[in-house]
Amino acid sequence: MVQYQSNRISASFAALSDATRRGVLEQLGQSDASITDLADKFHLTLTGMKKHVDVLEQAGFVITEKLGRVRTCKLGLRRLEEEAAWIARYHQLWAARFDALDGVIEALKHQEQTNERTQNE
Missing domain, CATH: 1.10.287 (Helix Hairpins)
Structure with missing residues (x-):
């Protein structure tokens, strides 16, 4: 159990250690957004933004949903x-x-x- 908590806390701090990821969380706190919209806002490639979103998703801060060709991000329940x-x-x-x-x-x-x-x- 302690190891699980340690891993979870480590994932949280790793996710929050990056300014772009903190910015993404702030943005998603205002409204849901597609990865394309987030990439444009933060001047990143789609691949770069997807990597940031994956880290946030693994930590439980973001949930993504794919509708057609668009992957929408929203704040997770973490x-x-x-x-x-x-x-x-x-x-x-x-x-x-x-x-x-x-x-x-x-x-x-x-x-x-x-x-x-x-x-x-």
Whole structure:
């Protein structure tokens, strides 16, 4: 089960790591579009756009439907709860580490100020 979640999260982050794919998701959030329309909008070849759509489809973010010669894309049902939870765990970890670092910096500043006062006396 853990491996499945890891693969699913990896596919999500891989899909979302590309600016074009994020743009496609934004576009599909406004309305469904054909691969041809998306390729034109993003100035890509049909083959290039199809590859982007395939990555999004494999991650569950996009659903495609072929009607005749036209492949229409729409947003999939995939939600980002698992990814948000993963990010939240690491956010807490790094927030705690940065808080500890802030404490060290404040202690060093205090020590430096104390040393300066001692030298000036």
